[in-house]
Structures are given as C-alpha cells and as structure tokens.
Amino acid sequence: MSVALLKTLNKLFPKVVHPFNLQAEGKMTYAQWQFENGEKTVACFAPDFSPKDIFAGKTVLDMGCGASGKSLYYLSIGAEKVVGVDMVEHYKAEAEDFARKLGLSDRFTFILGDALHLPLEDNVFDVVVMNDFMEHIYDPEGALKEALRVLKPGGRIFVNFPPYFHPTGAHMSDVIGIPWVHMFFREKTLIAAYKDLVRGLPDEKERLALRFGVDERGRERITYINKMTLRRFRKILKSLHLRVVWYREIPLRKYFILFAKIPGIKEMFVKMCACVIEKPAV
Numbered sequence: 632m633s634v635a636l637l638k639t640l641n642k643l644f645p646k647v648v649h650p651f652n653l654q655a656e657g658k659m660t661y662a663q664w665q666f667e668n669g670e671k672t673v674a675c676f677a678p679d680f681s682p683k684d685i686f687a688g689k690t691v692l693d694m695g696c697g698a699s700g701k702s703l704y705y706l707s708i709g710a711e712k713v714v715g716v717d718m719v720e721h722y723k724a725e726a727e728d729f730a731r732k733l734g735l736s737d738r739f740t741f742i743l744g745d746a747l748h749l750p751l752e753d754n755v756f757d758v759v760v761m762n763d764f765m766e767h768i769y770d771p772e773g774a775l776k777e778a779l780r781v782l783k784p785g786g787r788i789f790v791n792f793p794p795y796f797h798p799t800g801a802h803m804s805d806v807i808g809i810p811w812v813h814m815f816f817r818e819k820t821l822i823a824a825y826k827d828l829v830r831g832l833p834d835e836k837e838r839l840a841l842r843f844g845v846d847e848r849g850r851e852r853i854t855y856i857n858k859m860t861l862r863r864f865r866k867i868l869k870s871l872h873l874r875v876v877w878y879r880e881i882p883l884r885k886y887f888i889l890f891a892k893i894p895g896i897k898e899m900f901v902k903m904c905a906c907v908i909e910k911p912a913v
Contacts, residue, residue, distance in 0.1 A: 633816060633817070633820040634820055634823045634824045634827065637807075637809070637812070637816050637820060637821075637824045638824055638828065641806075641807055641808060641824075641828070644808035644809055644810075645808060646806075647799070647804045647805075647808055649804060649805040650664040650665070651805045651834065651838060652805055655832055655833050655834050660725060660729070661697060661722075661725065662697075662699060662700040662703075662726060662728075662729040663700060663729070665697055665698060665699070665700025665701045665704070666700035666703055666704050666707075666729070666733075667700075668700075668701075669682075669701045669704025669705065669708075670682055670704070672701045672760070672762040672791075673760075673762070673789065673791075675791050675879070675881055675903050675905040676789060676791070676877075676905060676907070679877060680877075680907070682708050683708060683709060685758060685789060686705045686708055686709055686710040687709035688710075689710050689711060689756075689757040690710075690711055690712045690713075690756050690758070691705055691710045691713045691714070691759070691760060692713075692714050692715075692716070692751075692756045692758070692760070692781060692782075693705070693713055693714070693715040693760045693762075694716055694746045694760065694768075694774065694778065695716070695746065695761065695762070695763065695764030695767060695768070696715030696716060696717050696722075696726070696741070697717055697719070697722055698722045698725045698729070699715040699717075699725075699726030699729065699730070699739070699741055700726075700729065701760075702714075702715040702726070702739065703729060703733055703735050703739060705760070706738055706739060707733070707735070711738065712738050712739075712740075713738065713739050713740075714739075714740045714741075714756075715741050715742065716742040716743075716744060716746050716749065717741075717743070718743070718744065718745060718746075719841065720743060722741075722743075723743045726739075727739075727741055746764075746768060746774050746777060747768075747770055747773045747774055748777070749777055749781060751781050752781070753781060754781070754782070754783045754784065755781055755783065756782050756786060757782075757783055757786050757787075758786060758787055758788075759781070759782055759786070759787075759788045759789070760788075760789050761774070761778070761788060761790040761792075762789075762791055763792055764790075765790055765792040765859055765864065766792045766794070766795065766800075766802075766856050766858075767855060767856055767857065768857065769854075769857060771857065771859065771864075771867055772867055772870070772871060775788070775867070775871060775873065776871070779873075779908075779910055782910045783910070784910055784911065784912045784913045785909070785910060785911075785912040786909070786910050787876075787908065787909050787910070788907070788908040788909075788910075789905075789907055790905065790906050790907075790908065791903055791905040791906075792864075792903070792904055793902060793903055793904075794859065794861045794864075794898050794901055794904055795813075795856070795858045795859055795860050795898070796860065796898035797883075797898075797899075797902060798810035798811050798883070798899075800813060800856075801813035801821060801853070801856070802842075802855055802856050803821065803825050803842070805838070806825060807821075807824065807825065807828065811899065814899075818852065818853055821853065822843060822851055822852075822853065825842065841855055842854075842855045843855070860898055861880060861897070861898055861904055864904060868906070868908075873908045874908060874909045874910070874911055875906055875908055875909075876907050876908070876909045877907035878905075878906040878907075879904075879906070880903075880904050881902055881903040881904075881905065882901060882902065883900050883901070883902045
C-alpha cells in the first residue's frame, strides 16, 4: 500500500528536467547536458571564485566526473589538462567520444576506476573538483585524503554537494518528484516504487544498477548515496584537520535563509554545501 500511495502522490508533482530522461528520450546525451550546465557546477563559489579563476591554466582532477561533460567544459574555459575519474563503465566511451567531437581529446583523460585508489603520482594537480561527489562516495574521508595526495602543495579542492535532507536528497528525481520523499517513506518503499516507475524505459537496467546494490546481509539498499549531511561533513573536515579557506551553506531560496540557520531543521533548507580546501605549501 505504501508503494501505491507514493506513486499516487507522485502524479501530483511535475516531472523535473533530468539528464537521464533527456538521454532516454533522445534529446541530449548525459555528456552534452553536463557540458551545457558546466558553469552551474561551480556557480556556488561565486563571486569569490569565478570559473576562470578556478580553471584557467590549471591541471584538474574531476572526481566523480560522470560522462565528463563538465570536465570538458573546464577545458573549454581554459584548463590546461583535465583528468576525469568515475566507476561507471559505460561513461568512459561516452566521455571519450564527446571529447573527440569537441576536439579536446589531447588534453583529456578518463580513468575508469575507484577515486580512492588512483593510478596517479603524488603532487600533480593544481585543482581537484568534487562536484556532486561527496554525497555518493562510499568513503568520503578516504577520497579527501586521496585528493590531497595527488594535489600540488598550495593546490585547492573545490567541494560542493546537496545535503541528504535536501528536497531531492534521495537522488530519485528522475522519476519521483515528491520533495523530501525520503523523509516520508521507508527505503524499501522507495526502491520498489522507483523500480515500478522506470520499468520499460530504454535505460532501465542502467538506472537500477546505478541506484541500488546489496549489503553484507543480502538486503537490497540504495547504494548510490551515502546520506551525507552537513553535520557529518563538518565532522569530517575537523577530523582530518583540513585547511578550509572558504565555506558556505546556500539556502534553497532567499526566503528560507532563516530556516537554513536553525539547528535541527537547517539540513532540510540548504540546497548546497560548498567549501574550498587548500593543501599547505611545503
């Protein structure tokens, strides 16, 4: 009954424009969508850091690059070289094909693998980007440590992510438009409803493989996210003794500014957490 209720309520909310749906409908590939929205991936750092401030003349590592459209956007605005890393196998071919079409293959490399175990030397990048990555990685502390390892002294990590209690924090908005749905329904219900709603789509198998996995007890879980909250992220920054040179919690809307500051409920009204971490110079 809970699944039926969720699906009924879902009909009351308009569908969100989502890259997975655009690609399934043949309107735009995921890489193209990322490229066209590349500026938005770092918009939360404005006005203190413009895209050109961040990327011009820099060697960049893009952790959790997806199909690498955003990586290629960074190249298009002046980055010297960009390496993208992601674990999703089919993104590699899409990314490399799109790089060829844009004439950027000579300055772009896609690494298919784990961001915690990069086949890269120490101290090679000026910038590491973690855009919409921190809420997905299974070991966020390990990812930050690995980013620092490959970062040059004085280099910076740009992190931004939507906290778990964000209205679409469940990361199912490609088919579920109910805001804060993960606060009203159990995980089991979310999984069952999502499966029903993507059934028959041309990329059904890819969406399910991306979203769900099985835990050590054999239970199906939402493994695409790690339920990263603002509180947990701040604890990680503190525990790793990182040098945070810039930090911001951006409210959903201007009229939610007050709610985004109240302990206990603020997590629901912050749309993006953004910070800049600097590796100390030797």
